[in-house]
Amino acid sequence: MSEPKIDGFELKPGFKGMASDTASDQTMFKGVHWGKAMMWIFLLSDTFVFSCFLISYMKGRGSTPVEWPNPSEVFALEAFGVPVPLLLIALMTFVLITSSGTMAIAVKYGYEKNRKMCGWLLLATALGGLTFVGMQAYEWSKLIHEGVRPWENPFGAAQFGSFFFMITGFHGFHVSIGVIFLFIYTYKVFAGHYEKGKKGWFTKLKGDYVEIEILGLYWHFVDLVWVFIFAFFYLW
Amino acid sequence: MSDEYDNNKSYQAQSSEVMDGSTGSVNPDIDYVRPSEVGEQELYHPHSFIEKWVFCQDAKVIGVQYFLTAVFTGVVGLILSWLMRLQLGFPELAGFMTAEHYYQFVTMHGMIMVVYFLTALFLGGFGNYLIPLMVGARDMVFPYVNMLSFWMFFVAVAVLMASFFVPGGPTGAGWTLYPPQTILEGTPGAGMGILLMLISLSLFVIGFTMGGLNYMITILQARTRGMTLMRMPLTVWGIFTATVLAMLAFPALLVSAIMMTLDKVLQTSFFMPTILKAGEVLEYGGGSPILFQHLFWFFGHPEVYIVALPAFGIVSDLISVHARKNIFGYRMMVWAIVGIGALSFFVWAHHMYVSGMNPWFGFFFATTTLIIAVPTAMKVYNWILTLWRGNIRINVVMLWCLGFIVTFVNGGITGIFLGNVSVDVPLSDTYFVIAHFHMVMGIAPLMVIMGAVYHWFPLVAGKMLDEGLGKWHFWITFLGAYSIYFPMHYLGFIGVPRRYFEMYDSPYMTSAVGMNEFISIAAFIVGAAQFILIFNIIKTLKTGKKAEQNPWKANSLEWYTSSVPPEHGNFGDRLPVVHRWPYDFSVPGAKEDYIPQTTAPSEVIHTEVEKT
Numbered sequence: 078m079s080e081p082k083i084d085g086f087e088l089k090p091g092f093k094g095m096a097s098d099t100a101s102d103q104t105m106f107k108g109v110h111w112g113k114a115m116m117w118i119f120l121l122s123d124t125f126v127f128s129c130f131l132i133s134y135m136k137g138r139g140s141t142p143v144e145w146p147n148p149s150e151v152f153a154l155e156a157f158g159v160p161v162p163l164l165l166i167a168l169m170t171f172v173l174i175t176s177s178g179t180m181a182i183a184v185k186y187g188y189e190k191n192r193k194m195c196g197w198l199l200l201a202t203a204l205g206g207l208t209f210v211g212m213q214a215y216e217w218s219k220l221i222h223e224g225v226r227p228w229e230n231p232f233g234a235a236q237f238g239s240f241f242f243m244i245t246g247f248h249g250f251h252v253s254i255g256v257i258f259l260f261i262y263t264y265k266v267f268a269g270h271y272e273k274g275k276k277g278w279f280t281k282l283k284g285d286y287v288e289i290e291i292l293g294l295y296w297h298f299v300d301l302v303w304v305f306i307f308a309f310f311y312l313w
Numbered sequence: 314m315s316d317e318y319d320n321n322k323s324y325q326a327q328s329s330e331v332m333d334g335s336t337g338s339v340n341p342d343i344d345y346v347r348p349s350e351v352g353e354q355e356l357y358h359p360h361s362f363i364e365k366w367v368f369c370q371d372a373k374v375i376g377v378q379y380f381l382t383a384v385f386t387g388v389v390g391l392i393l394s395w396l397m398r399l400q401l402g403f404p405e406l407a408g409f410m411t412a413e414h415y416y417q418f419v420t421m422h423g424m425i426m427v428v429y430f431l432t433a434l435f436l437g438g439f440g441n442y443l444i445p446l447m448v449g450a451r452d453m454v455f456p457y458v459n460m461l462s463f464w465m466f467f468v469a470v471a472v473l474m475a476s477f478f479v480p481g482g483p484t485g486a487g488w489t490l491y492p493p494q495t496i497l498e499g500t501p502g503a504g505m506g507i508l509l510m511l512i513s514l515s516l517f518v519i520g521f522t523m524g525g526l527n528y529m530i531t532i533l534q535a536r537t538r539g540m541t542l543m544r545m546p547l548t549v550w551g552i553f554t555a556t557v558l559a560m561l562a563f564p565a566l567l568v569s570a571i572m573m574t575l576d577k578v579l580q581t582s583f584f585m586p587t588i589l590k591a592g593e594v595l596e597y598g599g600g601s602p603i604l605f606q607h608l609f610w611f612f613g614h615p616e617v618y619i620v621a622l623p624a625f626g627i628v629s630d631l632i633s634v635h636a637r638k639n640i641f642g643y644r645m646m647v648w649a650i651v652g653i654g655a656l657s658f659f660v661w662a663h664h665m666y667v668s669g670m671n672p673w674f675g676f677f678f679a680t681t682t683l684i685i686a687v688p689t690a691m692k693v694y695n696w697i698l699t700l701w702r703g704n705i706r707i708n709v710v711m712l713w714c715l716g717f718i719v720t721f722v723n724g725g726i727t728g729i730f731l732g733n734v735s736v737d738v739p740l741s742d743t744y745f746v747i748a749h750f751h752m753v754m755g756i757a758p759l760m761v762i763m764g765a766v767y768h769w770f771p772l773v774a775g776k777m778l779d780e781g782l783g784k785w786h787f788w789i790t791f792l793g794a795y796s797i798y799f800p801m802h803y804l805g806f807i808g809v810p811r812r813y814f815e816m817y818d819s820p821y822m823t824s825a826v827g828m829n830e831f832i833s834i835a836a837f838i839v840g841a842a843q844f845i846l847i848f849n850i851i852k853t854l855k856t857g858k859k860a861e862q863n864p865w866k867a868n869s870l871e872w873y874t875s876s877v878p879p880e881h882g883n884f885g886d887r888l889p890v891v892h893r894w895p896y897d898f899s900v901p902g903a904k905e906d907y908i909p910q911t912t913a914p915s916e917v918i919h920t921e922v923e924k925t
Contacts, residue, residue: 083350084347084348084349084350085347085348086347086350099542100541100542100543101541102346102347102536102537102538102539102540102541102544102891103347103349103350103351103534103535103536103537103538103540104350104351104533104534104535104536105533105534105542106533106534107350108350109534111454111455111530111534111535112455114530114533114534115454115455115526115529115530118526118529118530118560119522119526121560121561122522122525122560122561122563122564123564125560125561125564125565126564126567126568128564129564129565129567129568129569129608129611130568133568133572133583133604133608136601136604137583137600137601137604140599140601140604141599141600142598142599143599227575227579227580227581228579228580228581228582228596234599235581235582235598235599236581236582236583236599236600238581239575239579239581239582239583240583243571243572243575243581247571279457280357280455280456280457281357281457282355282357282457283355
């Protein structure tokens with residue numbers, strides 16, 4: 078059985094393959110689209126941004142002289158007259174993770190050149206993201222209503238409000254950017270830009286369905302970050 | 314050891330990378346290079362003057378744009394340093410300057426030189442110009458994003474410069490921007506100044522990220538046929554590793570800038586402890602100023618290497634070309650660059666020995682700091698061994714390189730002093746520290762920049778810079794820089810503190826005053842000498858001698874473009890095919906003393922050594 082080849086270059090499995098790819102000419106990541114490699118490296122950099130935020134949060138929470146509020150009380154939502162801890166967050170997380178699923182299927186249909194299905198699934202992903210941002214806005218307004226501010230907090234340490242609004246805000250900003258792009262790409266896919274070879278608005282270069290996968294990478298990353306924020310803010 | 318070749322055996326011209334180990338038998342496929350994996354890059358060619366020279370997508374133009382903008386900020390930084398030296402050396406002449414002004418100049422000088430001058434110049438300037446040419450690509454892989462990167466940097470510079478003109482002036486908190494004093498009333502520029510600084514830094518990070526993604530992907534995924542990673546010029550390796558560092562270190566700066574902005578604007582207390590001011594408790598409380606220091610230096614120390622690694626790479630290439638000898642220990646040099654880059658993430662707290670952190674932390678960080686000396690020293694030895702028995706041409710470029718090696722060793726040795734906690738504590742915040750980091754990351758990289766300008770100017774402009782003026786420029790700068798920074802070590806030893814507006818009647822006054830005057834005069838002269846280069850460039854552009862295609866007889870791809878200066882797309886109809894590393898100089902038996910990277914093995918394999 079012979080290994081797959083790219084233009085005369087034999088792709089070997091495992092660590093040996095990694096070494097021979099690295100030692101080869103032209104590309105290090107064989108067959109990987111430039112844009113995809115770029116997104117991976119951008120996400121690595123963005124991981125450092127979120128890590129810095131979360132490590133700062135841990136340090137801030139650990140060193141504040143005032144007691145930290147109890148998350149299951151602060152984030153409780155009243156349903157049918159009973160306060161249920163983390164209800165809203167559970168819903169938000171569910172919606173966001175589901176949208177990751179629709180995104181993944183959209184990528185699959187994109188590569189199969191199934192334009193309609195890809196478009197609908199992108200739209201579903203965008204709406205999922207929008208719902209998430211909407212629920213986050215609701216949560217923010219609820220907390221603000223209860224008197225939590227970036228600079229103060231009736232439940233305990235002021236840093237709780239500071240870190241909460243900053244980090245969920247920064248994540249929500251990422252989601253919002255993603256939603257905007259999801260809508261743009263929904264339009265592009267429905268309008269058949271890739272089939273027609275229409276040139277990009279800014280870059281003036283032709284696109285390809287790989288762009289859907291690149292957008293998908295970003296979207297999954299945003300979901301993954303949410304899982305960490307969820308764990309650090311709501312479960313700790 | 315002798316210079317004679319063994320005459321009994323006929324030598325064959327070969328480079329380390331070409332032969333398959335069997336000398337004599339020629340493999341018929343020896344010239345074979347795998348076909349291209351990636352198709353031709355689609356390029357958008359400009360249609361108007363604005364698209365060609367202003368919002369340009371050609372990496373070479375973007376490189377020059379970065380270069381000029383960075384040089385402009387550098388000149389501002391230079392003028393600020395003059396004003397500081399005027400105050401320190403001749404306070405009676407600097408009556409217009411208040412203590413607030415002085416702190417603002419110190420801060421802006423530091424921030425401008427480190428971030429907006431050196432980083433932008435090396436990565437944005439040299440990176441953009443040289444990476445696609447040296448790896449044999451048509452352009453950066455995302456030309457549009459690359460254009461945005463420059464304009465984001467331009468806006469960042471504009472915002473930074475605007476802070477000179479806002480009420481209260483620019484921030485005067487020191488370039489490290491330590492809270493809590495940075496954003497408290499009483500520090501100069503604690504209003505608009507610091508805000509603009511933080512915004513400008515954030516914009517810089519965003520702009521750099523766009524550029525950095527381009528540099529990395531171009532190097533990893535868009536090399537030409539035959540160009541393996543281990544055949545890349547060290548310049549590319551230096552810029553690449555520095556970019557990786559920047560991509561991982563700038564996030565910490567971005568995060569600390571965002572948090573401090575919130576502390577300033579929304580009265581949050583991320584970095585602000587409880588503060589008593591004139592008997593009144595401020596609204597802040599419960600934050601950690603040390604957290605800022607950790608975040609800042611997690612960015613700040615890799616930043617040193619973001620500046621230094623491209624300089625290491627470039628100087629290796631310059632030395633090799635102008636000593637007509639292959640770089641000694643190429644692979645070792647590559648691994649040293651990578652190793653220094655990796656280690657630079659584990660040393661940040663050596664900037665914080667006096668911050669009151671746990672002493673075991675200091676112990677750990679002193680150890681890692683001293684370990685960095687190992688790969689660094691390897692590089693210095695390799696530069697010297699490259700020169701050893703080389704066919705050295707003492708031209709302006711070589712002078713700058715030699716100046717670099719000496720200066721870098723100097724600054725490196727004082728770094729070993731400061732890396733040890735027990736030596737650092739008495740020396741911290743004295744002029745010794747100033748002398749150390751100016752030598753090692755100010756003057757040394759600057760010398761490389763100068764050498765690189767003289768080296769690559771014929772490529773960029775197609776004309777040769779004047780050697781005579783260049784030698785004046787070098788000698789004044791070199792001797793002058795030593796006149797400035799050598800005495801500063803002494804000032805540090807006698808305990809003169811840095812960042813002091815004046816010494817009043819302190820005991821330092823008597824012994825330091827004459828030296829301060831001397832340093833200031835030297836600083837004025839060295840600063841003025843830099844305008845020789847600007848004059849030289851203008852003069853050369855007007856009346857200079859036209860350069861030939863490859864004036865230094867170098868091997869790397871940037872000199873083998875279809876036209877000089879290279880046009881959009883770099884290499885004409887066909888991309889070059891690479892057969893060897895770029896350091897085949899003075900190969901025994903070869904007709905010329907250099908073999909370009911594009912020369913196929915079969916073209917040189919039968920050349921025999923003549924009896925010498």
